[in-house]
Amino acid sequence: MNQKKQKRKHFLVSALPLFLAAVLALSACGQAERKTDGKKETLPQLQIGVDNLKPFFYIDHNGDYAGIDADIAKEACRRAGYEPVFTEVAWDERDHYLESGDLDCLWTAFIMDGREDRYNWTDRYLDSDLAILVEKNAPDKSLEEFQGPGGVAVRAGSKAEELFLKMKNTKDGQPESVYSCGTFSMAVTAFVKGYANGLAGHRVVLQQLLDSNPGEYKYLEEHWQRVHLGVAFLKGQDTEQRDRINEALLEMKADGSIQQIAKQYGMDADETGEAAEHEEK
Amino acid sequence: MKKNKISDSPRILRMAGWIFAVASIAVFSIAGFSVAIQDLRQTYRLAQETASFLETQCEKYDNYAKGISAKSIQEILDRAEGLKKFIAPEQYSSSDFLSYFIRAEHLSGAIILDDTFSVVAQADLDEKDSASMWEHVIGRQSVRDILTYPGKKYVDEVTIDGTPYQFAVIANADADGLILCYASAQKPSRDIYGYSVEQILNGNNFHKNPIALVTGGEWILSSTDPELTGMGTEECQITRPGEIRWKKDALTRFSYKNSIWYGIHQVSGTYSLYVLYPSDEVFANRKSFFVIGFMAYLMVIVLILAVQRYFDRKNLDNTRKQLSIIRGISLSYASIFLYHMETKKMEAVKLSDGFRALFHGAKTADFVEAVCEKYLDPENREKVFELLHEETLEERLRGKPYIGKEIQIKTGQWYSLVLIPQEYDAEDHLKMVLAVIRDISHIKQAQELSFKDRLTGLHNRNYMEVKGRQFLREGKLPFSLIMADCNYLKRTNDTLGHEYGDKLLRKVAEIFQESAPENCEVIRIGGDEFLILGRECPREQAEEIVARIRERFAEESSETLPLSAAFGIHTTEEGEFSFEKAYYLADQAMYRDKKGTHR
Numbered sequence: 001m002n003q004k005k006q007k008r009k010h011f012l013v014s015a016l017p018l019f020l021a022a023v024l025a026l027s028a029c030g031q032a033e034r035k036t037d038g039k040k041e042t043l044p045q046l047q048i049g050v051d052n053l054k055p056f057f058y059i060d061h062n063g064d065y066a067g068i069d070a071d072i073a074k075e076a077c078r079r080a081g082y083e084p085v086f087t088e089v090a091w092d093e094r095d096h097y098l099e100s101g102d103l104d105c106l107w108t109a110f111i112m113d114g115r116e117d118r119y120n121w122t123d124r125y126l127d128s129d130l131a132i133l134v135e136k137n138a139p140d141k142s143l144e145e146f147q148g149p150g151g152v153a154v155r156a157g158s159k160a161e162e163l164f165l166k167m168k169n170t171k172d173g174q175p176e177s178v179y180s181c182g183t184f185s186m187a188v189t190a191f192v193k194g195y196a197n198g199l200a201g202h203r204v205v206l207q208q209l210l211d212s213n214p215g216e217y218k219y220l221e222e223h224w225q226r227v228h229l230g231v232a233f234l235k236g237q238d239t240e241q242r243d244r245i246n247e248a249l250l251e252m253k254a255d256g257s258i259q260q261i262a263k264q265y266g267m268d269a270d271e272t273g274e275a276a277e278h279e280e281k
Numbered sequence: 282m283k284k285n286k287i288s289d290s291p292r293i294l295r296m297a298g299w300i301f302a303v304a305s306i307a308v309f310s311i312a313g314f315s316v317a318i319q320d321l322r323q324t325y326r327l328a329q330e331t332a333s334f335l336e337t338q339c340e341k342y343d344n345y346a347k348g349i350s351a352k353s354i355q356e357i358l359d360r361a362e363g364l365k366k367f368i369a370p371e372q373y374s375s376s377d378f379l380s381y382f383i384r385a386e387h388l389s390g391a392i393i394l395d396d397t398f399s400v401v402a403q404a405d406l407d408e409k410d411s412a413s414m415w416e417h418v419i420g421r422q423s424v425r426d427i428l429t430y431p432g433k434k435y436v437d438e439v440t441i442d443g444t445p446y447q448f449a450v451i452a453n454a455d456a457d458g459l460i461l462c463y464a465s466a467q468k469p470s471r472d473i474y475g476y477s478v479e480q481i482l483n484g485n486n487f488h489k490n491p492i493a494l495v496t497g498g499e500w501i502l503s504s505t506d507p508e509l510t511g512m513g514t515e516e517c518q519i520t521r522p523g524e525i526r527w528k529k530d531a532l533t534r535f536s537y538k539n540s541i542w543y544g545i546h547q548v549s550g551t552y553s554l555y556v557l558y559p560s561d562e563v564f565a566n567r568k569s570f571f572v573i574g575f576m577a578y579l580m581v582i583v584l585i586l587a588v589q590r591y592f593d594r595k596n597l598d599n600t601r602k603q604l605s606i607i608r609g610i611s612l613s614y615a616s617i618f619l620y621h622m623e624t625k626k627m628e629a630v631k632l633s634d635g636f637r638a639l640f641h642g643a644k645t646a647d648f649v650e651a652v653c654e655k656y657l658d659p660e661n662r663e664k665v666f667e668l669l670h671e672e673t674l675e676e677r678l679r680g681k682p683y684i685g686k687e688i689q690i691k692t693g694q695w696y697s698l699v700l701i702p703q704e705y706d707a708e709d710h711l712k713m714v715l716a717v718i719r720d721i722s723h724i725k726q727a728q729e730l731s732f733k734d735r736l737t738g739l740h741n742r743n744y745m746e747v748k749g750r751q752f753l754r755e756g757k758l759p760f761s762l763i764m765a766d767c768n769y770l771k772r773t774n775d776t777l778g779h780e781y782g783d784k785l786l787r788k789v790a791e792i793f794q795e796s797a798p799e800n801c802e803v804i805r806i807g808g809d810e811f812l813i814l815g816r817e818c819p820r821e822q823a824e825e826i827v828a829r830i831r832e833r834f835a836e837e838s839s840e841t842l843p844l845s846a847a848f849g850i851h852t853t854e855e856g857e858f859s860f861e862k863a864y865y866l867a868d869q870a871m872y873r874d875k876k877g878t879h880r
Contacts, residue, residue, distance in 0.1 A: 061332075062529040063548040092423050092437075156423040156435055165430040178430070180423060182437025189344075189351040190436075195358075 119232035131203035151177030153196035160200035379404035737790035761823035767809035847875030
């Protein structure tokens with residue numbers, strides 16, 4: 001009897017380590033799943049109209065809004081006490097949404113230059129270079145000489161389009177072709193497929209196409225035009241939202257938050273406004 | 282002397298067992314936990330790689346679809362350019378021509394606008410009112426800019442009344458009006474290129490056999506599980522919004538089809554990507570680890586048991602051998618007892634028939650008392666009590682292999698009683714004593730025979746040699762040797778015969794025996810020579826003994842038995858005692874006396 005008990009005891013002593021090890025290992029896996037939810041503060045919403053334009057604004061792998069403007073907007077809203085609500089709009093129809101009251105502001109690489117009187121702008125929070133991309137084997141011509149049957153692909157309603165249309169139009173009164181696409185993505189495809197000879201837009205946007213297709217393209221004009229970016233609110237409305245966002249943006253610019261975000265996404269130091277700040281000092 | 286101490290081995294072994302068990306728990310837990318973590322990490326890495334592959338496939342498909350779309354738009358633009366080039370100004374307002382044109386050019390429709398953006402002509406394949414359909418687009422600034430900047434070609438996609446369209450707007454040849462051509466958006470056709478979104482996961486096998494899913498909008502576009510392909514995202518538990526709380530940049534654990542799964546969810550453009558692994562696949566290494574670990578553990582246990590069994594068997598063999606020897610040896614003992622010093626209890630290992638009745642049920646002291654009473658005379662009883670005296674037993678046994686006594690019982694038999702220290706405790710105190718009793722009567726008898734002179738009954742020369750060495754060891758001084766040589770033995774033998782010679786010797790021996798005190802022993806060395814050994818016997822006493830013998834000789838001497846002897850005495854009073862030397866000197870003295878007698 002005793003021997004039996006002893007044997008059973010020995011078996012338990014032998015099996016116990018395995019059993020406990022298994023339990024610990026399994027419980028360890030279970031623990032990795034636990035998480036707690038924090039309380040959320042209720043804030044007034046800021047309806048922000050955005051355009052899918054990587055790296056200014058896009059949806060990342062997790063399905064979250066990401067990009068230079070997304071990050072700046074989130075942080076500015078946090079500081080100004082707003083909950084940002086992003087709504088993707090057809091950028092060509094942006095004014096319609098703003099005027100209808102569906103949106104409070106427009107905020108994706110939106111260029112202030114030439115539109116100063118059209119919107120109630122914040123102060124410029126970032127600079128950006130417009131650039132022109134061409135095929136690697138394209139002849140090195142000046143921008144004025146650059147022309148072709150397909151023309152330059154641009155996003156309809158963009159500053160690049162405006163600059164091109166005005167430039168071409170004033171050359172000799174004979175318009176050259178400008179391939180205006182409803183979306184920047186269409187403009188890129190038209191350029192990549194060879195339906196347009198060049199592609200114009202923000203340098204930091206074009207750089208991604210350049211990087212993902214090494215040896216395929218080159219800049220015709222890397223720093224074609226320096227433009228200022230701002231957040232556009234509807235003119236003639238209560239300026240409280242603009243003022244609070246503007247204050248937050250100025251604060252972020254002063255503490256270097258904006259520059260830091262922009263650099264993360266590949267913008268040059270002078271585009272982030274650092275150089276300009278130094279010059280001003 | 283080797284002492285047997287209480288062994289700590291069982292306790293140490295038990296402790297070692299527990300330490301081994303606890304260490305095993307720790308090692309298995311840490312290793313199991315580590316392997317599980319590694320499994321999760323490896324699965325996450327594989328999921329990312331698979332998702333990355335899916336993303337590449339989606340991009341590839343997107344580029345393909347965009348290329349097709351761009352080509353379609355370019356074709357619409359080319360047709361608009363063709364219309365611009367070949368249409369005569371007078372045909373601008375001809376809807377019939379336009380209708381012919383759209384059919385010939387495979388367009389869905391076309392609109393001609395004047396410089397006020399009013400419709401001049403329109404045509405639609407489905408006879409729809411193009412002007413009202415496209416009113417919203419015509420109102421766009423991008424369209425209106427074309428009149429200002431005739432170099433602008435404007436292309437876009439738009440959905441009108443649920444139908445997706447692609448369109449192109451350009452200025453007419455005179456730049457005083459616009460041409461808008463449109464076509465319903467064509468989907469990439471697998472009939473032409475053999476490539477569709479459903480196929481992007483076809484023929485791909487992934488490590489650890491995950492379920493991979495690609496969804497776009499409301500449908501599962503492609504999956505490694507054919508059952509899921511084409512299913513609505515709302516119908517599938519995995520893709521239903523809000524059903525699973527997906528973690529960011531980490532594996533998510535969830536329940537699916539009554540089992541546990543791990544997976545990731547990523548967004549790539551307009552696509553959602555899912556890579557899902559069943560728990561069994563995720564923790565395949567952990568499972569293997571536990572199976573192999575358990576096998577190794579069992580092997581170690583079996584090995585330990587085998588080694589233990591080998592040594593146990595070896596020990597058992599040794600023990601059996603020893604027991605066999607002990608049993609053999611014990612046969613020569615009448616009785617064997619184990620005496621426990623602490624409890625003062627006696628344990629019988631072997632009992633003689635005589636002892637059995639006395640031992641049964643009796644206390645130790647009573648048993649000893651009964652044995653002494655039954656078998657021993659007072660003198661031997663004293664010897665036994667002296668040997669068994671408990672207060673001094675440990676001290677007497679210290680440093681000795683055994684102590685013992687030879688005891689003669691009432692029936693005349695001789696026994697040896699030997700005490701052997703058996704076991705000491707950790708403090709070196711005696712715990713157990715083995716008491717063995719052996720019948721030595723036959724030894725004693727043989728000893729008697731070899732030491733006895735058969736004619737006179739005295740001890741013989743053998744005895745002298747043994748005793749001489751014993752006395753030398755004892756060194757009890759003063760020690761006297763009295764040598765004696767009988768006179769007239771030869772003459773008696775010669776004249777009266779050996780019978781009288783023997784009588785003479787027996788008489789002499791008798792007188793010697795009677796004259797010698799207790800501390801003296803009389804020995805017939807041989808022929809007519811006698812020796813008296815006197816322990817603690819000063820010379821005066823030796824001389825007294827000789828004088829008494831002479832006196833007795835004078836009294837007992839007759840014509841037929843003339844009793845006379847020459848004596849030589851040597852006494853070692855002090856210093857080193859040498860038996861040979863004393864014997865020699867006594868012998869010399871005896872010769873001197875003999876010469877004096879015969880002179």
